[in-house]
Amino acid sequence: MKLFNRMPAEVRAAVDPADRVLTYAEGPDGYVIAADRALYLGGTRMPWFQVDRGSWDEEGLTVVTTDGRSHRARLPEPGRVPEAVRERVTASIVVNQYVPLDARGGVRLVARRAEADRLVWEFVFDAGLDSDDPGLRALAEQALEETRRSFGV
Incomplete structure (x- = not known):
């Protein structure tokens, strides 16, 4: 998220009102949103305590949940999303x-x-x-x- 940019309405609408958006990035399949209490990926809300780990490569972000499922998001310009995922998972x-x-x-x-x-x-x-x-x-x-x-x- 760039400093002083307004958050797109689609990002605000995708997030539970109780969650505070930390950062987001847009990919070809939609937004990936890191909020204070959850990660929003592919239209799915994943509370941080259910995220086991995340990894980043040139193709995008891969998240593995505690039940062993893998979720992938293509993000050509990830911004601070990988950093936020790492910080939130560690903090949980x-x-x-x-x-x-x-x-x-x-x-x-x-x-x-x-x-x-x-x-x-x-x-x-x-x-x-x-x-x-x-x-x-x-x-x-x-x-x-x-x-x-x-x-x-």
């Missing part, structure tokens, strides 16, 4: 702790700040570990309780 992470579970591997415990200062916890198991294994789930739950106590959250 409250705890990021790796815990070994057994000889096969471990789990990353990630707490993200959601709306109303609620924390959303995520288990990210090492590759090759079955996240549905009841024994591993029990170990991960125990590790989560210990992590919550140690971080006071």
Whole structure:
């Protein structure tokens, strides 16, 4: 977004009234809007706590959500959007702790700040570990309780 430019009406109309626009960029498929509480990409609102990571290349922006879905936006002139995505995703992470579970591997415990200062916890198991294994789930739950106590959250 260029300094002192007026925000296009399409950008204002696309954003939830409770969200404050930080920056935006227009691509061939529409606007990508970084707001204080969410990213708007392809007409979809993604709260920051649901965005796992973003990456930028000469073609545009790729965002991966915490459920593993990938979203792509072509942006020939990205402006400050990549910087805002990085800052907002980083700011949403409250705890990021790796815990070994057994000889096969471990789990990353990630707490993200959601709306109303609620924390959303995520288990990210090492590759090759079955996240549905009841024994591993029990170990991960125990590790989560210990992590919550140690971080006071």
